[in-house]
Amino acid sequence: MRVAVVVGGSSGIGQAAAVELGRRGVGVIVTYSGNPAGAEDTVAAVEKEGSTAVAFRLDVGRTEEFPEFRERVAGALQEKWQRDTFDYLVNSAGFGGMAMFEDVTEELFDRFHRVLLKGPYFLTQTLLPLLADGGAIVNVSSNSALPTGEADPGYTAYAAMKGGLNVWTRVLAKELAGRGIRVNAVSPGPTRTRLADADGVVGFDAYPEVIPMLAAKTALGRLGEPDDIGVAVAALLGDDGRWITAQNIEVSGGFGL
Structure with missing residues (x-):
């Protein structure tokens, strides 16, 4: 059985990706930070699809936690999947x-940096010895950092970090190609998630009035759902994406066209 590590899998896009991977027969290790109940829901949903899953707490903004997390991943691989x-x-x-x-x-700039760029960078480095040759990485970026994306006021810090993630994705794909490891990114547009913002407010539930406006700016006429992104992530990771690397795929329903 193939196995995936989904960082941030307790809700939203990460949860959708984990469940879709489970649907495709992949075992899943999910991480959560402040939402253990959501992680339990993800594990249950993956198991309902006939696959296997475990959940571990991890704060991706705290690099000092990464070595211990790697040991927990290694232990779970041995115990649950004999790998x-x-x-x-x-x-x-x-x-x-x-x-x-x-x-x-x-403080806000540094928090964006720790969670959105530094964390994924060094967590991937920490886990790299456990990643099999011929494997794949998908980084979740944002269409706010694309040259074709809308340059909305208020996103200088957030988009800067996602832009850095995009460049890192491309260069890392070159570095890891010798091991047959593919590295790609997906860039969602506005998506209905419960992802907390910088002030702790939860997603679009707090701002329902903006949903019709965003839907009107999307070619396919609605707000994105986590499943829309999750299926794209799973496709890039699996055999369907075997000849795709160093790419950033916009998954936005045509937002801003």
Whole structure:
């Protein structure tokens, strides 16, 4: 059985990706930070699909936790799947939010950096010895960092980190190609998730009035759902994406066309 590590798998896009992977027969290790109940739901949903899963707590913004997490992953691989390696890594942990440029504090900038760029970078480095040759990585980015994306005010810090993630994705794909490891990114548009923003407010539930406006700006006429992104992540990781690497796939329903 192939095995995936889904970072940030307790809700939203990470949860959808984990469940879709389970549907495709992949075992899943999911991480959570402040939502253990959501992680339990993810494990139950993966198992309902006929696969196997475990959940571990991890704060992707705290690099000092990474070595211990690697040991827990190694232990789970041996105990649950009788393996020394895993096949797929999904870096989907994060938080959203906006602040106008003149209001961005160093504290907020550093938090964006720790969670959205530094964390995935060094967590991937830490887990790399356990990632099997011929495996695959998908980083969850944002269409706000694409050249074709809308440059909305208030996203200078957030989009800067996602832009860094995009560049890292491309260069890492070159470095890991010798091991047959593919590295790609997906860039969702507005998506209905419970991802907390910088002030702790939960997703679009707190701002229902913006949903019709966003749907009107999307070519396919609705807000994205986590499943829309999850299926794209799973396709890139699996055999369907075997000849795709160093790419950033926009998965937005045509937002801003």
